[in-house]
Amino acid sequence: MKRTRYKRREFLKTTVQASSAICFGITGLAPTLCSAAMPSKQSTIVVAENHLVRDSKDKLIGNQVGRLLERAMENLLQVPKSELAWQKLFGARDVVGIKVNCLAGKGISTHFEIVEAIIEGLRSAGVMEKNIIIWDRSSHDLEKAGYRIQTDHNRVQCYGTERVGYTYRVYEFGEVGSCLSKILVEKCTAIINVPILKDHGIVGMTNALKNFFGAIHNPNKYHDQRGDPYIADVNMLSEIRSKVKLIISDALTAQCEGGPPFMPQWAWSQNSLLVGFDPVAIDALGWQIIEAKRQEKGLPTLKAAGREPSYIATAADEQHRLGCNDLSKTNIIRV
Amino acid sequence: MAIQHVQSRRQFLGSCLNLGASSSAFWLANRLWAPERCLSSPVENLTEARYYEKLPQRKIKCVLCPRECVIDDQETGYCGVRENRGGIYYTLVYGRPCSAHIDPIEKKPLFHFLPGSVAFSIATVGCNVLCKFCQNWEISQARPDQVPSADMPPEMIAAQAKRNDCQSISYTYTEPVIFTEYMYDCAVAGRKINVKSVMISNGYIQKKPMQDLCGVLDAVKIDLKAFTEKFYTEMVSGHLQPVLDTLVLLKNEGMWTEIVYLVIPTLNDHPKDLQQMCRWLVQELGPDVPLHFSRFYPQYRLKNLSPTPVSTLETARKIALDSGLHFVYIGNVPGHEGENTYCPGCHKLVIRRLGYQIAENNLLENGFCKFCQRKIPGIWK
Numbered sequence: 001m002k003r004t005r006y007k008r009r010e011f012l013k014t015t016v017q018a019s020s021a022i023c024f025g026i027t028g029l030a031p032t033l034c035s036a037a038m039p040s041k042q043s044t045i046v047v048a049e050n051h052l053v054r055d056s057k058d059k060l061i062g063n064q065v066g067r068l069l070e071r072a073m074e075n076l077l078q079v080p081k082s083e084l085a086w087q088k089l090f091g092a093r094d095v096v097g098i099k100v101n102c103l104a105g106k107g108i109s110t111h112f113e114i115v116e117a118i119i120e121g122l123r124s125a126g127v128m129e130k131n132i133i134i135w136d137r138s139s140h141d142l143e144k145a146g147y148r149i150q151t152d153h154n155r156v157q158c159y160g161t162e163r164v165g166y167t168y169r170v171y172e173f174g175e176v177g178s179c180l181s182k183i184l185v186e187k188c189t190a191i192i193n194v195p196i197l198k199d200h201g202i203v204g205m206t207n208a209l210k211n212f213f214g215a216i217h218n219p220n221k222y223h224d225q226r227g228d229p230y231i232a233d234v235n236m237l238s239e240i241r242s243k244v245k246l247i248i249s250d251a252l253t254a255q256c257e258g259g260p261p262f263m264p265q266w267a268w269s270q271n272s273l274l275v276g277f278d279p280v281a282i283d284a285l286g287w288q289i290i291e292a293k294r295q296e297k298g299l300p301t302l303k304a305a306g307r308e309p310s311y312i313a314t315a316a317d318e319q320h321r322l323g324c325n326d327l328s329k330t331n332i333i334r335v
Numbered sequence: 336m337a338i339q340h341v342q343s344r345r346q347f348l349g350s351c352l353n354l355g356a357s358s359s360a361f362w363l364a365n366r367l368w369a370p371e372r373c374l375s376s377p378v379e380n381l382t383e384a385r386y387y388e389k390l391p392q393r394k395i396k397c398v399l400c401p402r403e404c405v406i407d408d409q410e411t412g413y414c415g416v417r418e419n420r421g422g423i424y425y426t427l428v429y430g431r432p433c434s435a436h437i438d439p440i441e442k443k444p445l446f447h448f449l450p451g452s453v454a455f456s457i458a459t460v461g462c463n464v465l466c467k468f469c470q471n472w473e474i475s476q477a478r479p480d481q482v483p484s485a486d487m488p489p490e491m492i493a494a495q496a497k498r499n500d501c502q503s504i505s506y507t508y509t510e511p512v513i514f515t516e517y518m519y520d521c522a523v524a525g526r527k528i529n530v531k532s533v534m535i536s537n538g539y540i541q542k543k544p545m546q547d548l549c550g551v552l553d554a555v556k557i558d559l560k561a562f563t564e565k566f567y568t569e570m571v572s573g574h575l576q577p578v579l580d581t582l583v584l585l586k587n588e589g590m591w592t593e594i595v596y597l598v599i600p601t602l603n604d605h606p607k608d609l610q611q612m613c614r615w616l617v618q619e620l621g622p623d624v625p626l627h628f629s630r631f632y633p634q635y636r637l638k639n640l641s642p643t644p645v646s647t648l649e650t651a652r653k654i655a656l657d658s659g660l661h662f663v664y665i666g667n668v669p670g671h672e673g674e675n676t677y678c679p680g681c682h683k684l685v686i687r688r689l690g691y692q693i694a695e696n697n698l699l700e701n702g703f704c705k706f707c708q709r710k711i712p713g714i715w716k
Contacts, residue, residue: 103409104409138480162480162481165481166481170472170635170636172636177467177635177636201394201405201407202405202407217476217477217478217481218415218476218477218478220411220412220413220414220415220478221413221415221465221476221572223413224413224572258392259407260407260409260410261393261407261408261409263392
């Protein structure tokens with residue numbers, strides 16, 4: 001395959017220029033920090049927001065997005081430098097999957113600026129570029145969103161599950177029985193969940209929990225009853241529950257109606273990142289943000305529209321205990 | 336792993352012939368190639384679906400099956416094989432079978448339809464229900480990009496059936512409702528060269544598309560999975576009533592229909608439910624509808640259950656016969672007397688079966704009992 005060098009800012013179109021493959025070799029596998037593993041601890045979400053992440057033409061500025069994430073990580077892990085935060089979570093032996101959501105194309109997909117910043121963070125923790133995989137359900141979806149497929153083994157990887165397929169084993173919990181992406185099961189030791197925040201015409205909204213419908217082979221079977229309890233059940237599947245180490249919800253652009261496809265009239269620049277370990281709390285906060293925007297736009301609540309995302313509460317119930325859906329009990333740090 | 340591309344017609348047919356030639360001649364159930372869990376390239380030759388309504392905001396409503404999925408742009412319905420692209424609804428599986436075998440018609444099972452003949456049997460990926468006991472879940476619960484498929488237009492299916500001395504094309508293995516356009520066109524192509532068509536289905540379909548299909552099909556086998564709404568809700572992710580409606584519709588349309596009831600221990604084997612079902616069948620469809628009680632083997636998400644005891648199947652058969660049904664069979668128990676057809680008039684054996692083979696046939700031409708001349712219902716030539 002012919003190799004071409006690209007500008008650094010275009011790394012996601014080339015899946016990162018391997019300019020300096022520095023291996024820090026610091027830590028082993030990161031401990032599980034998801035709320036599912038620590039149900040007794042109070043959930044923390046860092047809301048990092050800054051309108052300066054965009055230029056005068058409303059385009060995202062990569063460096064500013066990177067700085068926003070650095071501040072979020074420092075506050076989430078309570079460390080003075082973001083590198084220390086990344087080093088607490090990931091190490092040189094990790095193969096880290098960055099699960100994006102690119103179903104809806106360029107308008108409302110995980111921004112490559114935030115993925116670029118995540119890769120910088122992982123590199124600072126000693127994760128080798130070749131051990132970073134940007135992935136989603138299909139390469140076609142990734143390409144639609146502007147990502148370039150990359151399978152050169154010396155660089156950051158970027159491809160969809162169709163490249164490697166799904167497990168033959170059916171993973172089960174509750175009502176769900178699904179084969180899982182081999183990227184998740186066989187390639188990665190750790191996952192960073194990088195969803196986008198948007199409205200969903202059936203389940204109400206999609207953010208952290210729903211993003212793993214992009215990791216199962218049969219999501220079409222689990223949209224009945226507004227995805228409840230299926231979305232919560234999918235997040236209970238052992239490989240998902242044990243491997244997700246961090247959630248960075250991309251709310252730089254959000255959409256309050258008409259999803260999942262991109263509807264520009266309902267999208268807005270929220271310029272936020274919601275960062276934490278608790279997918280339930282992050283979804284509860286995301287829901288609040290969407291409801292506030294819907295109210296501002298004169299739209300009915302999701303409940304009144306007949307699509308309240310009840311799966312969030314289910315994810316917090318006794319059977320699931322994936323996190324806390326009571327924002328009054330969540331430590332929300334705004335930076 | 337390398338990407339697997341859609342097989343060419345030549346490759347597909349080549350594999351058919353190769354495997355066909357090398358497989359056992361005991362019967363012709365040749366598995367042409369097994370579906371794999373790696374992937375074909377995205378399907379691009381789309382065909383617009385036939386049963387849907389356009390809604391505002393580029394949404395559509397599918398009216399093919401009772402689910403009536405409302406589907407956003409870029410999304411698929413519950414079946415996973417019909418997709419909304421920009422407000423137009425497409426089938427992703429038209430002309431793209433993922434499986435093609437030559438099977439004895441008894442395997443379907445259809446016992447009163449051209450006994451001893453073989454059917455060119457095809458399936459695409461996808462299904463509109465989610466049975467926890469599905470034996471073909473690798474293809475029925477997959478999406479088109481997850482299973483290799485061939486490019487075989489309807490005329491080619493019909494021609495292959497004819498070339499392989501198949502008297503019928505069978506739409507089977509997964510759920511043909513979800514590839515209804517392809518099934519319809521294959522049946523039309525088959526009729527032109529005197530090849531019949533049979534649909535092996537769950538009956539979960541709306542009235543209009545089923546009526547349309549009745550114009551081109553010759554027989555239908557319906558899986559009646561239970562006679563309780565609870566079972567349909569919990570084990571099938573569907574509802575009972577639409578299936579019963581389809582059975583009545585088929586009766587009214589004069590379509591030759593047989594019914595299979597997979598007896599699953601503890602879940603749908605209660606004698607009271609079986610009795611209610613049999614009474615309903617006699618009342619609504621008449622005593623001549625063949626009913627097959629099939630033995631369950633642990634599959635998919637019901638691996639915790641044991642195979643159905645033969646005694647349970649025998650009890651079910653007795654209940655059905657006592658209810659007045661004339662043709663009640665036991666399936667998946669080779670050599671059992673419940674595989675045979677007995678004349679309801681003289682009670683003599685008219686067809687003796689061994690597995691999928693016809694061991695003895697005492698039917699006269701046009702399906703009359705050799706011993707008492709009573710007409711045995713079915714399609715015999």
